[in-house]
Amino acid sequence: MNMIFLPIITKVISPMINGRPESLESQHSRWFGNPTADTTDIRAALLHALDHNTFVLLAQSIVSTRGEEPYHEILIRMHNESGEFISPDHFLSVARDTGLAPDIDLWVIENTLKYMRYHPLSCFSINLAPVTLCCSGLVAKIAELLREYMVIPQRIIFEITEADTLSDKEQTVEALRSLRQLGCRIAIDDFGAGFASYERLMSIEADILKIDGSFVRGITKCKISHYIIESFCQVAAMKDMQVVAEFVENAEIQMCLEQMNIGWLQGYHIGKPKTLAHVRAI
Ligand code: G
Numbered sequence: 001m002n003m004i005f006l007p008i009i010t011k012v013i014s015p016m017i018n019g020r021p022e023s024l025e026s027q028h029s030r031w032f033g034n035p036t037a038d039t040t041d042i043r044a045a046l047l048h049a050l051d052h053n054t055f056v057l058l059a060q061s062i063v064s065t066r067g068e069e070p071y072h073e074i075l076i077r078m079h080n081e082s083g084e085f086i087s088p089d090h091f092l093s094v095a096r097d098t099g100l101a102p103d104i105d106l107w108v109i110e111n112t113l114k115y116m117r118y119h120p121l122s123c124f125s126i127n128l129a130p131v132t133l134c135c136s137g138l139v140a141k142i143a144e145l146l147r148e149y150m151v152i153p154q155r156i157i158f159e160i161t162e163a164d165t166l167s168d169k170e171q172t173v174e175a176l177r178s179l180r181q182l183g184c185r186i187a188i189d190d191f192g193a194g195f196a197s198y199e200r201l202m203s204i205e206a207d208i209l210k211i212d213g214s215f216v217r218g219i220t221k222c223k224i225s226h227y228i229i230e231s232f233c234q235v236a237a238m239k240d241m242q243v244v245a246e247f248v249e250n251a252e253i254q255m256c257l258e259q260m261n262i263g264w265l266q267g268y269h270i271g272k273p274k275t276l277a278h279v280r281a282i
């Protein structure tokens with residue numbers, strides 16, 4: 001398939017560094033859930049944001065329960081002309097359906113690397129859409145960007161969701177292998193939420209397993225969630241993978257996960273997504 005690879009304007013990305021308040025994560029948008037905001041409008045807004053560099057990058061911390069250095073997951077956000085935030089679930093699904101996901105993923109990668117150039121000890125986890133992994137030339141482009149911004153590949157993790165359907169499974173596996181050869185790490189995101197989770201886990205070489213938030217949220221109330229997470233952890237240990245629990249929303253959940261000896265935690269109780277300007281500069 002063809003990736004558009006829109007030229008990325010190299011001007012300073014003001015929204016990324018202008019320190020918008022953390023509360024933007026919870027800002028409501030008139031577009032949020034508004035059925036009248038159709039695909040065409042959102043696609044136009046996405047193209048505009050790509051052209052004018054008006055996406056906003058947030059970062060959410062992922063912390064170690066064993067005293068290792070924390071890192072952050074990059075989360076992309078977009079607002080409309082009135083400055084109101086559009087639900088990421090909404091615009092990301094439009095991006096996927098209208099073929100813009102690879103260009104948006106590349107925008108996120110380039111702008112994260114721009115930040116990292118001046119914060120060389122930082123470490124970020126970046127989401128990739130399954131369709132992006134199938135683009136020919138992706139790994140070469142990432143390698144070129146890493147060189148351009150002088151970022152050590154070991155400081156980048158790529159998160160891929162275990163998608164139910166992948167257009168080209170072989171190409172995906174090959175791209176992941178090449179990214180690991182570069183030195184980047186791979187995380188399987190939202191693990192357990194999709195179809196055939198274990199089957200995919202067997203066929204993919206990855207470094208990190210991110211347990212889907214639906215299991216984590218239920219852990220203190222539902223014995224089954226507890227057992228399911230234990231089983232995920234056993235498989236991860238056999239594959240020598242680190243485990244991240246997503247959606248740690250309160251102290252009780254955190255304590256339970258710590259007792260289970262889960263290595264890494266992420267969620268609103270650990271840290272809300274914040275702009276890169278609010279990430280402790282390292
Ligand atoms: O698919 P992925 O895991 O990359 O999606 C992360 C999304 O989950 C982000 O949009 C982020 O804002 C949201 N998120 C992060 N932590 C929590 C949490 O503790 N609870 C809930 N409900 N959502 C969260």
Ligand code: MN
Nearest residue numbers: 073127159189
């Ligand atoms: Mn993710």
